[in-house]
Amino acid sequence: MSPVDTKTQILDVAQDLIQRLGVNGMSYQDISDRVGIRKASVHSHFPKKDDLLLALVERYSDRFLRIVDSIVASDDGPEVKLRRYCGLFEATLSSGNQDKTCLSTMLGAETLTLSASLVEDVWGFCEANEQRLATMLEQGRQEGSFHFSGEVQAMAALMFETLQGGMLLARVRGGATGFHQTIGQLLQLVKG
């Protein structure tokens, strides 16, 4: 077994490709080229593309939510927590080969071309994020540092949607400056 086993390498490469090009903009050939194996070998690990995608979303969701939960559970104040949470998306955008969106952003765009179970998993990831956001917003309200109007749940959903849309637009604009500005604006709105 190499330092990183092939299955992991396949997932790593696939994730990078999908976050940048989308599911329908990437192929098994692209994966095998980068991993340095043959297309058939990729199929032996993930027979169908949907198998790969399901495994990928599960891994991505677990990893991401684990980090989010560590932020929520930390003893930072609510505002710092929100900043750190938003920072995860900024980090995604600039990581690796650059210009990556959140996996759920890309799969969200391609929803109508994906299997029902995959969409369900993406939905679960989004729901989980909104729940974590709602928790942080609730903490800030009770603590007295957040003063936004409207329901906590609605504000959480809005924040997640803004982050998703912001990542898309950052790539169209060709830079992360606008996305950074949006996050600043978002936090200002939350503080009220």
Added chain:
Amino acid sequence: MSPVDTKTQILDVAQDLIQRLGVNGMSYQDISDRVGIRKASVHSHFPKKDDLLLALVERYSDRFLRIVDSIVASDDGPEVKLRRYCGLFEATLSSGNQDKTCLSTMLGAETLTLSASLVEDVWGFCEANEQRLATMLEQGRQEGSFHFSGEVQAMAALMFETLQGGMLLARVRGGATGFHQTIGQLLQLVKG
């Protein structure tokens, strides 16, 4: 010439397919099937896929911004203007075969697989929308009905990003209820 000429039919069908499935989820075959002509005939109108896409974005942008400008120029109050503007995106989501995103949302996701000139046109569309939003927000501030904190330009960008992200998420959720709620929340934040 039929009541609707073929070139227009091609653009109509292509737009519907792309707004739902994306550029990379749709083909010339799909278009020709629905228009009722042969694939080669589609190529005679738009030799390369990029020709079709450029024509499509131009038409979409012109039409959409024309409606937006009529809203901006109307004698409605700033809040009604914003509501009407957001209503355009809600209408898109529910129109025709349902589950459509804004064209720029879909092309934004696929940015890294598209030609530079096409991305530039998408960028222009987004910029134009943010400008119109900034105008409406500025009017509301001067009139005294909007009290959000932060720069007008930053708030305009945030609004557009939220609408784009909201359309994506609406499809993942399988309904427009959440998107409608988000627009309500957005307007509440603007009023401050």
Added chain:
DNA sequence: GTCTATATAGAGATAGAC
């Protein structure tokens, strides 16, 4: 402008040898 026919390339996927 639309058609038939075709070129070329790439997709996802499987069989079977090593």
Added chain:
DNA sequence: GTCTATCTCTATATAGAC
């Protein structure tokens, strides 16, 4: 697990007849 080889389908695109 990885390979070669192959299957089948579909993609974009063009040539040339009607």
